[in-house]
Amino acid sequence: MDQRMGTWLRRLRITSTVVFVAVLCATVALLVIAFIPRSPVVLDLPSSLLSGLQGVDGVKSGAVVDPEGTIPFSLTDPSLAQRLLSLATVLPGALVVAEVARRLAALLRAAEASDPFTAGTVRELTFIAKLTAFGGVGAWALASAAMSVLSSTVLDSGTAVKADGSPFWSLAVGFIFAAVAQLLARGVAMRAELDTVI
Secondary structure: OOHHHHHHHHHHHHHHHHHHHHHHHHHHHHHHHHOOOOOOEEEEEEHHHOOOOOOOOOOOOOOOOOOOOEEEEEEOOOOHHHHHHHHHOOHHHHHHHHHHHHHHHHHHHHHHHOOOOOHHHHHHHHHHHHHHHHHHHHHHHHHHHHHHHHHHOOOOOOOOOOOOOOOHHHHHHHHHHHHHHHHHHHHHHHHHHHHHHO
């Protein structure tokens, strides 16, 4: 294997491992914090669902609260259910990122130890692409549902907020992984054709 490629594979493997460990540690910390009584829960509520914002003091004339914006609220004494719902807004996405990073680190370790241009590499990278895309969309849906239920425990009207964010980025990154997997697949096929000719 070319020394330059080996260096890049090692750097990417180390980066993936660091991301995996960091996300896993943060996830465990969030899980522990969620079970601590009176631990903070902060959520953004749409200003359109709130009343009494027309006469906000402390700003100059002409400055108003954005009717399409959000206002952060901190719950002073959240229940266990509220803390778990708050955890559920970040936990699914964190778990997807951790699993993608873990699989990438393992893939890069295998590629570093032997030939990276194999059918096994293509299969694993294709699986990572699907995990990133579909897992990211699923995590976004779960987080949005949790935020909706959490907001309904805070709002007087019980109206839940609309979905926050977008699953676009996980789909985009999944597509990039899939494109790289297809390029590798083409390279593996071309190598097999050359081996049969030679």
